Structures are given as C-alpha cells and as structure tokens.
Amino acid sequence: MIGDVTSTALHAALTGLAERSRVTADNIANVNTPGFLAGRTDFESALSGALSNGEKPSISRGTVARSLEPTNTNGNNVNLDSETVIATETGLRYQLALNALDGKYSVLRTALRTS
Amino acid sequence: MAVFDTLGISGSGLLVHRKWLDAVSDNISNINTATRTNEDAFKERFIVARAVDYGSGEGGVRAARAEFGSGQGRLVYDPTHPLADKDGMVKYPDIDLGGQMTQLLMAQRGYQANLAVVERATTAYQAALQLGRR
Numbered sequence: 001m002i003g004d005v006t007s008t009a010l011h012a013a014l015t016g017l018a019e020r021s022r023v024t025a026d027n028i029a030n031v032n033t034p035g036f037l038a039g040r041t042d043f044e045s046a047l048s049g050a051l052s053n054g055e056k057p058s059i060s061r062g063t064v065a066r067s068l069e070p071t072n073t074n075g076n077n078v079n080l081d082s083e084t085v086i087a088t089e090t091g092l093r094y095q096l097a098l099n100a101l102d103g104k105y106s107v108l109r110t111a112l113r114t115s
Numbered sequence: 116m117a118v119f120d121t122l123g124i125s126g127s128g129l130l131v132h133r134k135w136l137d138a139v140s141d142n143i144s145n146i147n148t149a150t151r152t153n154e155d156a157f158k159e160r161f162i163v164a165r166a167v168d169y170g171s172g173e174g175g176v177r178a179a180r181a182e183f184g185s186g187q188g189r190l191v192y193d194p195t196h197p198l199a200d201k202d203g204m205v206k207y208p209d210i211d212l213g214g215q216m217t218q219l220l221m222a223q224r225g226y227q228a229n230l231a232v233v234e235r236a237t238t239a240y241q242a243a244l245q246l247g248r249r
Binding site: 023026029032083095 | 124235236243246
C-alpha cells in the first residue's frame with residue numbers, strides 16, 4: 001500500500017528528473033569547454049515501458065547519451081537556449097511529481113488517521 | 116550520487132568562469148605594461164577548461180591549467196620612457212583589446228548561466244524538502 005506502483009512510479013520520475021537536472025547543470029557548466037558534447041538523459045522510455053506492462057518500475061537514473069548536434073568551431077555543442085528550456089521544463093515537472101507524491105501521502109495519512 | 120549534485124556542478128562552472136574573468140581582467144590591466152626591449156613583454160594568460168570525468172556519472176568542469184601567450188610584444192618608440200633602450204624603444208605586450216572584451220563577455224554570460232542554474236536547483240530542492248509536510 002505505502003510502496004505501491006503510484007509512489008514507486010513517482011519516485012522513479014523524481015530520480016530521473018533529478019538526473020536530468022544534474023546533466024543539464026553539467027552541460028551549462030561546460031558551455032565554454034572545448035570538445036564537450038552535451039549530455040541527454042532518458043528515463044521516460046524505461047518508466048513508461050514498465051508501467052504499460054503493469055510492472056512496478058525500477059528506480060533508476062536513466063541513461064545519458066551524448067548529443068549528436070553539430071558542434072561549433074571549438075568542438076562544443078552545448079546550446080544555452082535549449083539547455084535553459086530543458087532546465088525550466090525539468091524543474092516544473094519535478095514540482096509536478098512532488099505535488100503528486102504529496103497528494104498520495106496525504107491520502108495515505110487520511111487512511112491512517114484514527115476516527 | 117551526492118544529494119545536491121547540481122549545486123556542486125554549477126559551482127564548478129562558476130569557479131572556472133570566474134577564473135577566466137580573472138585572467139581577462141589581468142590581461143587588460145597589463146595591456147600598457149612597458150618592459151625593456153631585452154626582456155619578455157607581459158604574457159597574455161589563457162584558462163584551459165576541461166570537463167570533469169567526461170561521460171561518467173560525475174559532472175562539472177575544472178580549470179586544467181593556464182597557458183601563456185607570446186612574450187615577444189611590440190616595440191614602441193618612446194625615447195623619454197625610463198625603460199627605453201639606446202634606440203629609444205620600449206616593449207609593450209601585444210594583447211588585442213577587442214579579443215579580451217569578447218572573452219570578458221563570454222565569461223560573464225557563462226557565469227550568469229551557471230548562477231541561474233544554482234537558483235533553479237535551489238527552488239527544486241526546497242520544494243523536495245517540503246515533501247510530506249502538508
């Protein structure tokens with residue numbers, strides 16, 4: 001009941017989103033580093049795959065691949081605009097998952113409350 | 116994975132960009148530093164940035180080392196200068212101010228971008244710390 005699919009899925013989403021925000025921070029920290037290729041995180045495919053099979057998803061940080069976008073003259077392909085968009089979106093989705101988890105916990109607390 | 120990884124990574128970005136700003140301001144402040152013709156002129160300083168553990172779990176950036184430009188400089192005729200040689204020449208560093216200003220802008224913008232990430236990560240972490248309070 002407490003560690004059910006809902007809270008496990010939200011936990012997995014939070015872990016994946018935290019990893020994406022970490023990778024985005026890494027990309028922005030290296031915005032001027034020659035030869036640096038931006039990292040891209042994917043945890044959604046594993047999460048949605050597990051959920052559509054009705055399994056309890058595993059908590060994982062997802063996979064990080066290197067972006068294949070064209071590089072500029074110093075071999076760097078970090079694009080500050082898209083990194084900012086990704087950072088904003090990841091932050092909002094993180095808050096969304098937190099709110100959902102909060103809602104789940106308040107339901108549990110209601111059920112646990114003695115009359 | 117440390118708990119507040121994002122903050123450490125942006126911190127490393129801030130540090131490297133600040134070191135770059137330091138190097139640029141040092142270069143600009145010495146742009147008119149004269150030397151004797153038989154000595155090296157002031158050498159332009161460059162910061163070499165390297166990604167920390169590229170591709171592994173750890174992230175961030177570090178200033179690997181500093182590189183120095185040529186000390187050849189350019190000769191200027193100024194016979195009244197106390198450092199002038201017998202032909203009346205002194206040596207000034209051959210630093211391009213336009214290039215330095217461009218680098219200043221890049222370092223400043225990079226610093227600001229990292230600072231924005233710090234703020235964003237703080238908001239997310241603060242929200243996570245409120246989990247289950249209500």
